[in-house]
Amino acid sequence: MASSEKIGNKRLVVxxxxxxxxxxxxxxxxVIMAVYTLILFLGFLFMSGFTYEGWLNLFTxxxxxxxxxxxxxxxxxxxxxxxxxxIGVRDIWMDYVKPVGLRLFLQVxxxxxxxxxxxxxxxxxxxx
Amino acid sequence: MSDxxxxxxxxxxxxxxxxxxxxYRLPLAGxxxxxxxxxxxxxxxxxxxxxxxxxMSIASEQGFAAFSILAxxxxxxxxxxxxxxxxxxxxxxxxxFLILDLHHGVDKVSAQKSAGVVLxxxxxxTFVFALKLFGVW
Numbered sequence: 001m002a003s004s005e006k007i008g009n010k011r012l013v014v015x016x017x018x019x020x021x022x023x024x025x026x027x028x029x030x031v032i033m034a035v036y037t038l039i040l041f042l043g044f045l046f047m048s049g050f051t052y053e054g055w056l057n058l059f060t061x062x063x064x065x066x067x068x069x070x071x072x073x074x075x076x077x078x079x080x081x082x083x084x085x086x087i088g089v090r091d092i093w094m095d096y097v098k099p100v101g102l103r104l105f106l107q108v109x110x111x112x113x114x115x116x117x118x119x120x121x122x123x124x125x126x127x128x
Numbered sequence: 129m130s131d132x133x134x135x136x137x138x139x140x141x142x143x144x145x146x147x148x149x150x151x152y153r154l155p156l157a158g159x160x161x162x163x164x165x166x167x168x169x170x171x172x173x174x175x176x177x178x179x180x181x182x183x184m185s186i187a188s189e190q191g192f193a194a195f196s197i198l199a200x201x202x203x204x205x206x207x208x209x210x211x212x213x214x215x216x217x218x219x220x221x222x223x224x225f226l227i228l229d230l231h232h233g234v235d236k237v238s239a240q241k242s243a244g245v246v247l248x249x250x251x252x253x254t255f256v257f258a259l260k261l262f263g264v265w
Contacts, residue, residue, distance in 0.1 A: 027229065030222050037219065052192040059186060085172045092169060117175040124183035 026087045029080035036077040060128055071125055078121045082114045157243040164221040167214035174211055205261050212257050217250040 006012050040058060047054040061070040089110045097103045140147050154162065171178075185195040198204055224246050228234055233242050 027226060030226060034219065034223065052189050055192065056186050081175075085168070085175075088165075088168050089172050092165065113172075113175070117179060120176065121179050121182075124179065124187070128186045 022087050026084055029084040032080040033077060033084065036073060036080075039073070056128060059125060074125055075122055078118060078125075082118045086110065086114055155240065155243075156247070157239050160221050160224070160243040160246050163217055164225070167218040167221075170214045171211070171218060174214075178211065202262070209254065209258055209261060212261075213250070213254040216253050216257075217246075220246045220250040 043058045047058070057070070059070050059074045060068070063069045090107060093103050093106045093110070097106060138151075140152055143152065181195065181198075184191045184198075186192075199208065224242050227242075228239070233239060
């Protein structure tokens with residue numbers, strides 16, 4: 001078969017599939033964040049006035065007074081943010097920054113920025 | 129075909145920043161796309177700031193009150209509004225991309241149409257939020 005015929009679903013797929021995996025992760029995390037946004041929005045709509053208790057309860061509500069469902073959902077949503085942003089920002093560096101050393105430096109910086117943000121978010125959330 | 133022969137489209141070679149920003153007229157779908165990237169980068173850079181504000185608002189009753197005072201300054205409102213636009217645009221354009229990924233509406237006409245819908249909804253919601261934020265309504 002000529003190589004020009006290996007297109008579409010007949011394409012010869014090679015390699016480690018990192019690109020496919022990241023592509024799918026970025027979309028799954030997007031759906032998770034969109035769903036969480038809608039959950040927060042609905043919770044916000046059913047809040048009786050914009051008070052501290054109501055606002056806090058959006059993120060810290062529990063099931064049966066002990067299972068921290070609100071905090072777990074918020075944490076999972078933030079991990080989705082971090083993973084999604086890693087793929088997106090990495091794509092920006094890959095598109096515009098060609099020198100390998102500088103790109104690697106920026107990618108490391110991005111990872112540190114995101115891990116730092118995630119730790120910060122988890123600490124302030126679970127302390128509340 | 130005939131109108132392209134009548135009026136040749138401008139050609140761009142070795143595109144630089146100047147061409148991209150000034151000369152090259154991006155189609156609507158292209159504008160939505162680059163704004164998706166810009167809003168994503170903006171939100172990424174703003175993460176520590178946004179988490180700090182969130183921390184302040186959930187830490188205590190006093191923190192919540194302090195956040196309310198901070199958010200009463202018009203400059204702070206304006207900055208918050210930029211982040212709100214970034215989130216709304218990224219959200220709406222992202223849903224459009226998810227639908228395109230499922231091979232819905234990929235032809236030229238519907239892609240341009242959905243790009244217009246995304247801009248309309250995200251800017252409209254931002255405007256509603258602005259009215260709310262600045263206490264007009």
